[in-house]
Amino acid sequence: MAGKHQRKMLRLMGSGEPVRLAVTMATMKKLTRLAFIAQQFGYAYENLQQTGQGGSVLSLVPDPDPQARALAGENRERYPHAAEGGPLPPLVPESLEILKARMVLDLRRQHSAKARMVLILVPLTLGSLTLGLEFGEDVASGLTIAGVFWAATAALLCAMFAASRRYNARYTARLQAAGFTPVTDHNGRSRYVPPGGRLPGHGNPFAG
Template sequence: MASGEPVQITVSMWSWEGLARLAFIAQQFGYEYADLQLSGDKFALFIVPDPSQQARERAAQNRARYPDASDGGSLPPVVPDAIDLLKARMVVDSGSQYTDKLRMGLLVFVLTTFAAAIGFRLRADTGAVVIVGIVWAALMSLLPVVLVISRRYRAKHTAQLLAAGFTPVTDRSGRLRYVPPGGQLPGHGNPFAGGA
């Protein structure tokens, strides 16, 4: 980040809270959250320089207050409300990356592969085939439940963003994103704007 260039952070072990904290700290040093996308079995977090005067002033103040931050020293205190909003943006952004139809197809593929792996471990006798068939059917019956829970989770976070004054906009790739009050899509012409 010291170079002032866009940054992509790829993580496999994650939590919404941890990713939101990471983006929040980046904001304290002159960056802004741009996007969160699922890439294979990992998440890619995109942060870009924030060219606003307020961001530059905040970054200069925090660099002076926390000179050892880049070496593992103390960091600016976390603001829980800001973390909650970043988390909501990340949930909505990652949820809008795929359509429900594509998400269903991916889940069918993953669960079928999982059931096949169980069958492989049990060997290919008749009993194993029956067990794998039952496990596969049980997993498939859970798909609608998973999709409903996912939609409700995204709807809850979308409502949180709207209540905070965020505006829905469609980015260049056709994804529905939410812009902070008085803001625009992150990146301001940067290569990570509107997704990478």
């Protein structure tokens, strides 16, 4: 049975227009399943962005590919009540893995490396100073506490970044093995598109 976000997404897709679905506190598993269901009814995954405070926006566009349209027609006949919470097409693990790889890489490349550093270091520095001044007996001890906390947190973040790079390499290899090719979008971000596919704004016939 379809959840509320799936029902809303399918209803929006009924317009035949590009869809931007706002989802709050959703796991990557849920977001991947939403994109997969959209593919079963004639839409293609376009992008995934974080909006802050646990929010995400999943962007979908109509897929003009004849095979995609044929599959959508078949599924509309087989699952006529999908948008009302009825049965949905079965999940395909291989397709889910491909979607997850694309979506994870899109999220992690939403901001440039420089922007990510600013977004992390500024709050970290301010938080460290606040903590140090709160618990230090004087300014000198407060700065010492702040420095120790800053260094420890920065070391942890470096380890997390290293792990993230390893995961990125694994997802990239997974997409390349499936025939996906890297392209650069209008923001200078590296994205992966299906064999023969293009991003909206780069000659895509369904760019909205």
